[in-house]
Amino acid sequence: MSDTKTSPIPFAFVAEFENATELYHAAEHVRDEGFKRWDVHTPYPVHGMDHAMGLGKSWLSALVLAGGTTGFLTALFLQFFTQGSLYPTIVQGKPANLSTIPAFFPVLFELTILFSAFSVLFGLLIVIMLPRWNHPLFNSELFKKFSDDGFILVIESRNRKFDVEGTRAFLEKIGAKRIEAVEEDPV
């Protein structure tokens, strides 16, 4: 796998760095070099890495706002349609009108939260493109260290700036401890 001279262009280079600090600085270099399809894989979310990678704020919150609004409107419709016209239960001296509106708050609140939470779950899976159980990176033993104590930087070959020799030399220059070329699964 490591013999890049004879093999065709690999899927990606997986490079391990010593610690979070090294990886952080390496990410700044890769960002400045202008690569597009690359990522750092760490055992925990490294604070400030978004900045080092030149990434903006996550837009998941927009999806959740939409989800929460849907929940709120659903609860509004569910309660007022059923209590207002479909099946009014005028008990406890409480008709369903504006003066009894506080009685509808708990369900409005709960459904807003419920729908928001579901949109966090499904929105998150959509934006991070999971579940995806197979991935070429899983062919690499070095990559697997990310879930233990490895600080891994991956540059994919689908970068316009990628070239086998140059990128490997670049990774070595920015302090990679070990570099491995990962192949895609044979089709």
Place this chain on the structure above:
Amino acid sequence: MSQTVTNAEHNVHPSDQEGIAREPLVLNNRSMSWITNRICGIVENRQPLIWWILFVPSVLLAGVLGFTLVYLVSTGVGIWGNNQPVAWGWAIVNFVFWIGIGHAGTLISAILFLTRQKWRTSVNRASEAMTLFAVVCAGIYPGFHVGRFWMVWFLAPVPNANAIWQNFKSPLLWDVFAVSTYFTVSVIFWYIGLIPDLATMRDRAVTKVRKFLYGLFALGWRGGNRQWRHYEMGYLLLAALSTPLVLSVHSVVSFDFATSIVPGWHTTIFPPYFVAGAVFGGFAMVLTLMLPVRKLYGLEDMITPKHIDNMAKIILLTGTIVGYAYIMELFISYYGANKFEKDAFHLRILSGHYTWAYFCMFFCNVISPQIFWFAKMRKNLWVVFIIANFVNAGMWFERFVIIPTSVSMDFLPGQWGFYSPSIVEKWMFLGTFGLFLSLFLLFLRFLPVIAISEVKGVLPESDPHHHDWEEIKARRNAAHRG
């Protein structure tokens, strides 16, 4: 480190300053791979004998629960002994008891996350699991309360053949929404937190079955920062959503009582009082479970005396709030003009059948935690464990005091009666303990008990600037020597 160097002069991270150095959250400078090995090892290695010694009776007790439920459904709710003024009695007491226990998990994972209490990382996973199992136990009671269990779907607002819709102005319906939302959101929170750790389990798996199952539930997590940044946002949002949720659930549970006109229930102090009590009881249960787990699986370096100290302080705080609520309830019944209210509390603390329960409650919940004012007592694990169990018992008594005492002597003498639980109620309560413990032991057996990725994130070296500071420090020290 030299005392003469100040922060401003040499750009040293504040936490490196002597004097204000914080106690580390993970002791003995453990490395990341040590943390992975220790936590995953619990799942991967054989369970200690004590696990089986606890698991077998728990499963048997859970079986008793199953038996009582089958007996109940096949025979009828009459076997519950409801034919007295208190009606459900223990069923409601136990529902509120379990749902209260379920509050610490979300408090730890949500509120302590928003307030950036980093110590939560060592205990949040297990307490979230505890939350889920406690809510499962709680849910059994209202589920079977309905009498005809096969009609329980009538609780859900779905169209049915009778064209009947729920009364959305009823606190009982709010309760359905609150508890089911709470359970669902807690599951989502727990699962999203588990994904990175399941990936760790997957990458370490040696058997095919493990690789498949952990791989399946890890969803192909790759830990890339392009995933982490959304993940962190998602986690933050869930924490922000769960924070009002956790406060709302027990408030809504308390509305079941507070919106009625029963003397002793009809008080505005109930929502905050119930929430404080729930946090109080929940932390006691977390300590009851985690103190043995920590010892048994050698997790002392991650669940440190600092963690226990913090939880003991929360117990002291919430216990005192609860004590304030007890006294305020009494004061209002004395000061208010409602003679029924006055009478209800008179019966509760002086002349009723259940006075003993009131004083048990008061001692366990208000007096006993006061020992935590002393740092030495918070450091003594036996004291903490015993007080935590006092609190567990006290919180059960609190619900018992609220429920039967208020309705056993109602407005009319014809509605008076002494309540004691039936044999089915007693076995059912024991059975829920069996179910709770079985689920918790299975959780210990199959899932990482501590959030691995989160604990790694609070190590000093996990800060991306840690090694830069180390370098600065080394250079500065060299300069001093030179």
